[in-house]
C-alpha cells in the first residue's frame with residue numbers, strides 16, 4: 001500500500017496537532033452550547049473520532065452519508081444522498097465535519113439540505129481544503145490544512161475505496177489511477 005504513495009503530506013503527528021488546534025478553537029466558540037456534531041461519511045470517520053475527543057463540551061453526534069466520486073479521482077458532478085441523519089436538527093446548533101473540501105459540490109449540497117431543516121446555527125469544519133479544486137463557493141468556518149491540487153488518500157480519503165486506513169494523508173502516485 002505504501003508503495004503507491006508519492007509522498008506523505010501530513011503525518012500522524014501533524015494531524016494530531018491539527019485536531020488539537022481545531023478542537024480548542026471550536027470548544028471556545030461553542031462555550032455554553034450543546035451542538036450536534038454531524039460527520040459526512042465515509043471519508044470523515046477518522047477525523048470525526050479524533051476531533052470529537054478534543055471537544056470539551058456535552059455533545060451528541062450523527063452521520064450523513066453522501067457520495068459523488070464513486071471511487072474515482074473526479075467528482076461525478078452529482079451528489080447522492082446514501083443515508084440521511086437520524087436526528088431532527090431544527091433549532092439545534094449544528095457542526096458539520098468533513099474530511100476534504102475539493103470542488104465544493106458536497107458542501108454546497110449539504111448546506112442547502114441542512115439549512116432547509118432550520119437549525120439554529122450551522123458551522124462547518126474540514127480537515128483539508130483544496131483551493132485550486134473549488135468550482136462552487138462553499139463556506140467553511142474551520143480548516144485544518146490548505147492542500148495542493150493533487151489527489152490525496154489516507155486518514156479516511158480513498159481511491160476506489162482503498163487507502164482509507166493509511167494513518168497519514170499522502171499524495172497517490174498518478175500511475176495508480178492513470179488509464180483507469
Ligand SMILES: O=P(O)(O)OC[C@H]1O[C@H](OP(=O)(O)OP(=O)(O)O)[C@H](O)[C@@H]1O
Nearest residue numbers: 041042043067068069102103104105106
Ligand atoms: O468538494 P467535493 O468535490 O464535493 O469533494 C469532497 C467530498 O468528496 C469525498 O467524498 P466521496 O464522494 O468520495 O465519498 P466518500 O467520503 O464515501 O469517499 C470527500 O470525502 C468529500 O465528502
Ligand code: HPA
Nearest residue numbers: 102150151152153157158
Ligand atoms: O483528493 C481527494 N482524495 C480523495 N477523495 C477526494 N474527494 C475529493 N477530493 C479528494
Ligand SMILES: [Mg+2]
Nearest residue numbers: 043069071158
Ligand atoms: Mg471518496
